[in-house]
Amino acid sequence: MNDPRLSALLATVPGLRLKTGPADLEYYGRDWTRRWVPAPLAIALPADAGEVQAIVRWANRHRVAIAPSGGRTGLSGGAVAANGELVLSLERMNRVLAFDPIDRSLTVQPGIVLEAVHQAARGHGLLYPVDFAARGSCSIGGNIATNAGGIRVIRYGNTREWVAGLKVVTGAGELLDLNRGLVKNASGYDLRHLFIGSEGTLGIVVEATLRLTDPPPPSNVMLLALPSFEVLMQVFAVFRERLQLEAFEFFTDHALRHVLAHGGQAPFGESHPYYVVAEFAAGDDARQAAALAAFEHCLENGLVSDGVISQSDAQAAQLWRLREGITESLARHRPYKNDVSVRISAMPAFLAEAQSLLAREYPHFEVVWFGHIGDGNLHINVLKPDDVDEAGFVSQCAHVTDLLAATLQRHGGSISAEHGIGLVKKPWLDSARSAAEIEVMRGIRHVLDPLGIMNPGKLFDPPVPPGHA
Amino acid sequence: MNDPRLSALLATVPGLRLKTGPADLEYYGRDWTRRWVPAPLAIALPADAGEVQAIVRWANRHRVAIAPSGGRTGLSGGAVAANGELVLSLERMNRVLAFDPIDRSLTVQPGIVLEAVHQAARGHGLLYPVDFAARGSCSIGGNIATNAGGIRVIRYGNTREWVAGLKVVTGAGELLDLNRGLVKNASGYDLRHLFIGSEGTLGIVVEATLRLTDPPPPSNVMLLALPSFEVLMQVFAVFRERLQLEAFEFFTDHALRHVLAHGGQAPFGESHPYYVVAEFAAGDDARQAAALAAFEHCLENGLVSDGVISQSDAQAAQLWRLREGITESLARHRPYKNDVSVRISAMPAFLAEAQSLLAREYPHFEVVWFGHIGDGNLHINVLKPDDVDEAGFVSQCAHVTDLLAATLQRHGGSISAEHGIGLVKKPWLDSARSAAEIEVMRGIRHVLDPLGIMNPGKLFDPPVPPGHA
Numbered sequence: 001m002n003d004p005r006l007s008a009l010l011a012t013v014p015g016l017r018l019k020t021g022p023a024d025l026e027y028y029g030r031d032w033t034r035r036w037v038p039a040p041l042a043i044a045l046p047a048d049a050g051e052v053q054a055i056v057r058w059a060n061r062h063r064v065a066i067a068p069s070g071g072r073t074g075l076s077g078g079a080v081a082a083n084g085e086l087v088l089s090l091e092r093m094n095r096v097l098a099f100d101p102i103d104r105s106l107t108v109q110p111g112i113v114l115e116a117v118h119q120a121a122r123g124h125g126l127l128y129p130v131d132f133a134a135r136g137s138c139s140i141g142g143n144i145a146t147n148a149g150g151i152r153v154i155r156y157g158n159t160r161e162w163v164a165g166l167k168v169v170t171g172a173g174e175l176l177d178l179n180r181g182l183v184k185n186a187s188g189y190d191l192r193h194l195f196i197g198s199e200g201t202l203g204i205v206v207e208a209t210l211r212l213t214d215p216p217p218p219s220n221v222m223l224l225a226l227p228s229f230e231v232l233m234q235v236f237a238v239f240r241e242r243l244q245l246e247a248f249e250f251f252t253d254h255a256l257r258h259v260l261a262h263g264g265q266a267p268f269g270e271s272h273p274y275y276v277v278a279e280f281a282a283g284d285d286a287r288q289a290a291a292l293a294a295f296e297h298c299l300e301n302g303l304v305s306d307g308v309i310s311q312s313d314a315q316a317a318q319l320w321r322l323r324e325g326i327t328e329s330l331a332r333h334r335p336y337k338n339d340v341s342v343r344i345s346a347m348p349a350f351l352a353e354a355q356s357l358l359a360r361e362y363p364h365f366e367v368v369w370f371g372h373i374g375d376g377n378l379h380i381n382v383l384k385p386d387d388v389d390e391a392g393f394v395s396q397c398a399h400v401t402d403l404l405a406a407t408l409q410r411h412g413g414s415i416s417a418e419h420g421i422g423l424v425k426k427p428w429l430d431s432a433r434s435a436a437e438i439e440v441m442r443g444i445r446h447v448l449d450p451l452g453i454m455n456p457g458k459l460f461d462p463p464v465p466p467g468h469a
Numbered sequence: 470m471n472d473p474r475l476s477a478l479l480a481t482v483p484g485l486r487l488k489t490g491p492a493d494l495e496y497y498g499r500d501w502t503r504r505w506v507p508a509p510l511a512i513a514l515p516a517d518a519g520e521v522q523a524i525v526r527w528a529n530r531h532r533v534a535i536a537p538s539g540g541r542t543g544l545s546g547g548a549v550a551a552n553g554e555l556v557l558s559l560e561r562m563n564r565v566l567a568f569d570p571i572d573r574s575l576t577v578q579p580g581i582v583l584e585a586v587h588q589a590a591r592g593h594g595l596l597y598p599v600d601f602a603a604r605g606s607c608s609i610g611g612n613i614a615t616n617a618g619g620i621r622v623i624r625y626g627n628t629r630e631w632v633a634g635l636k637v638v639t640g641a642g643e644l645l646d647l648n649r650g651l652v653k654n655a656s657g658y659d660l661r662h663l664f665i666g667s668e669g670t671l672g673i674v675v676e677a678t679l680r681l682t683d684p685p686p687p688s689n690v691m692l693l694a695l696p697s698f699e700v701l702m703q704v705f706a707v708f709r710e711r712l713q714l715e716a717f718e719f720f721t722d723h724a725l726r727h728v729l730a731h732g733g734q735a736p737f738g739e740s741h742p743y744y745v746v747a748e749f750a751a752g753d754d755a756r757q758a759a760a761l762a763a764f765e766h767c768l769e770n771g772l773v774s775d776g777v778i779s780q781s782d783a784q785a786a787q788l789w790r791l792r793e794g795i796t797e798s799l800a801r802h803r804p805y806k807n808d809v810s811v812r813i814s815a816m817p818a819f820l821a822e823a824q825s826l827l828a829r830e831y832p833h834f835e836v837v838w839f840g841h842i843g844d845g846n847l848h849i850n851v852l853k854p855d856d857v858d859e860a861g862f863v864s865q866c867a868h869v870t871d872l873l874a875a876t877l878q879r880h881g882g883s884i885s886a887e888h889g890i891g892l893v894k895k896p897w898l899d900s901a902r903s904a905a906e907i908e909v910m911r912g913i914r915h916v917l918d919p920l921g922i923m924n925p926g927k928l929f930d931p932p933v934p935p936g937h938a
Contacts, residue, residue: 176909343572
């Protein structure tokens with residue numbers, strides 16, 4: 001707290017909660033990537049938008065970098081503070097501010113945890129449909145900063161579709177009130193959509209108005225065992241054609257074995273190379289019959305080897321755990337993560353190439369695949385063998401990511417489907433975006449954050465020299 | 470064709486189709502606003518994206534302003550060329566380039582007419598759901614430039630929701646390939662959404678990949694007669710609660726009388742002050758019964774005075790014509806148009822204030838209201854009396870628009886719901902967007918169009934001096 005910049009901050013924002021203890025610097029300075037050594041200047045925990053704005057203006061005067069911080073569940077290093085940044089944590093700004101039954105909207109502060117948004121919506125008989133495994137710890141501000149996707153995108157789209165209004169403080173310290181919950185508003189550039197997915201490089205979300213929708217229909221969950229990778233897209237086509245899919249998630253036997261080792265319950269007597277969890281609307285007999293017919297069609301045509309359908313909510317939750325438990329079950333292996341996407345139609349060709357590429361390049365590493373097939377999104381996790389050191393492992397994986405990025409580029413895909421670019425994917429941004437696009441992004445950043453204080457070193461920025469704030 | 474700039478253009482783009490005849494200059498130089506005298510330099514009709522790019526680069530070298538041009542059905546002057554602009558008409562770039570059944574996407578050139586997109590989608594058993602009365606003449610490029618809304622927004626959202634990829638030529642002459650049809654792509658700023666609704670001030674759409682969806686369920690159309698303005702939102706609440714609404718459109722008896730004078734068929738024996746056309750899913754007995762129950766509930770509670778439900782597709786079309794015929798039936802009165810929006814929840818208070826404001830300010834003018842109540846969008850048309858001259862009429866209407874804009878601002882609304890700002894609403898942009906937002910928009914425009922050649926004088930630009938190109 002002896003830093004004169006922090007004294008100036010406290011003089012500017014009297015009563016601002018600041019943390020500077022070593023444990024706090026470490027706790028708030030990193031996200032789930034664990035690859036960088038946290039080294040923030042301090043942690044600021046503003047109470048409201050006014051304090052956020054005052055902090056940003058102070059940061060401009062003193063040229064201090066700001067790392068905006070939500071639940072820090074990110075997997076791309078977007079919230080890492082390893083270079084003397086001020087971490088601006090939004091965890092105290094975590095309230096529901098308003099609900100409107102006519103607009104069907106929920107106005108929240110950015111630090112609210114996703115699950116609390118789900119609960120608030122449910123309390124009003126409605127649904128906030130974006131959902132994924134980190135729901136209990138990720139914050140809505142972080143969801144907006146990465147345009148979070150998850151397991152219901154096939155039915156409901158990404159976070160972007162559910163943001164009706166945003167209040168943001170720009171890097172220049174201006175408070176903007178974007179779109180104000182309007183359904184129709186053709187009054188110039190939609191800056192709301194510019195902020196969604198900008199990874200904290202343009203400013204800080206201080207309030208969001210979220211659209212809600214009808215609760216989903218009653219649903220069933222089916223777990224399918226697949227005999228080969230090649231049939232996956234055919235099974236998807238059959239199910240999409242015949243059912244109203246709420247989710248369609250794929251994982252490998254490798255992935256399942258990790259979950260079972262963590263206490264999951266084996267779904268079949270024998271193991272199969274690939275699995276799908278499909279959730280679908282099943283409120284009436286006709287829909288139930290259609291689901292069984294789809295399954296039988298696949299069985300008769302050799303597209304699936306076995307299957308189980310949930311008979312209760314508890315069983316549905318049990319089947320879901322086999323898919324949702326994967327990330328946690330892999331954590332101890334410090335996996336190197338790829339989160340890639342292609343158009344759905346490009347999946348078969350891309351999958352075939354990617355599979356042979358990874359088999360060739362990682363003969364000694366275990367590779368665990370899972371993903372949201374219906375969105376063209378695959379998660380590829382490479383597990384670190386215990387006898388390989390971290391730096392060597394990351395460097396070997398980075399080499400393979402070079403090859404994977406080139407494959408993605410040939411198939412018109414993206415090196416980041418839903419995790420964002422942050423620090424982890426920065427070396428491959430140019431495989432997903434052209435040089436001209438990156439220049440435009442840099443230009444736009446300069447308009448909203450002329451001194452470059454917002455999350456510097458991330459996304460498309462040159463690296464920040466160590467120790468430089 | 471003696472202009473040396475045009476000779477240079479033809480030298481740069483051999484074979485480019487150019488029109489310079491007086492009838493062409495007039496035809497291509499204006500849109501449906503009819504308030505400005507067309508005075509373009511020439512009309513260029515490129516055949517492909519390469520020609521568009523070459524034209525933009527030429528325009529940068531010679532500092533020629535470009536007015537991008539689609540179907541010119543706009544109502545805000547966005548496509549007007551009254552100051553020596555080169556009109557860049559996309560009418561020859563009007564083909565369907567690709568359909569993908571797995572991605573459910575249609576890739577089109579920007580000059581394709583909306584109705585041709587509908588037909589192409591239908592030909593593949595799918596739906597492109599954005600729809601409005603100008604469907605037979607407006608182009609998809611223009612729809613994207615204004616984020617067009619229309620009559621199905623309550624169910625399907627605006628154009629923005631249906632654009633999976635965009636190829637654009639920026640004002641700097643760069644060809645950007647934005648998002649490439651991906652469902653998930655968290656790789657930096659989503660520039661696609663920046664171009665949607667930018668009214669030709671950032672660049673030119675040269676290709677769009679549109680998402681398609683399942684055809685709508687069988688539906689019925691109901692025409693409701695309402696005893697007063699005050700019950701409107703209550704009727705909407707009843708219908709939204711009980712039915713799956715595909716459209717919910719409101720209009721006044723004034724509006725209906727103009728349509729009937731144009732050959733429409735009177736729906737009821739007597740006239741009522743207000744009407745609603747509601748379209749709703751009605752594929753089975755349960756849904757039909759729910760619709761009748763909603764109607765009876767409204768009748769018993771004095772919310773509606775009369776009603777008719779379509780018994781055939783032909784009758785449904787007939788009921789729709791009563792609403793969709795309004796704009797055409799008013800055209801001869803050279804109406805001054807306001808296209809405004811508020812949050813749905815703000816409608817009752819806004820409507821009450823707006824109604825008394827207009828009654829007070831326009832005692833001698835006929836005011837015709839209609840709109841998309843379920844989206845918070847109202848169209849207010851003021852008819853020019855035959856004995857009032859155009860300039861005086863516009864100036865008096867502009868004065869009332871000042872008052873209306875202030876009312877909108879108090880209710881958090883927008884001076885343009887779906888028509889765009891263009892030239893017509895430019896004086897009131899600051900009622901919908903803050904000074905800081907407008908500065909950000911200007912800064913972003915400068916990044917993508919550094920010399921300001923794209924549609925200058927529109928949206929937030931200072932006026933272009935007459936005769937200045």
